[in-house]
Amino acid sequence: TMAKAYDHLFKLLLIGDSGVGKTCLVIRFAEDNFSSTYISTIGIDFKIRTVDIDGKKIKLQVW
Secondary structure, three states, X not given: OOOOOOOEEEEEOOOOOXXXXXXXXXXXXXXXXXXXXXXXXXXXXXXXXXXEEOOEEXXXXXX
């Protein structure tokens, strides 16, 4: 069996009104990218980022 590439997995769900910047925040956090162009998200989208906290690998799924 393969070892997991992370110590902990957390799933974070962002909710809010349309057009407030949820997708913008997720893309900025996961990809370190910013776009001032507004494109409405159709359906559900998520990004993954792994971060090191206190020597542990934390995998974040941001929905």
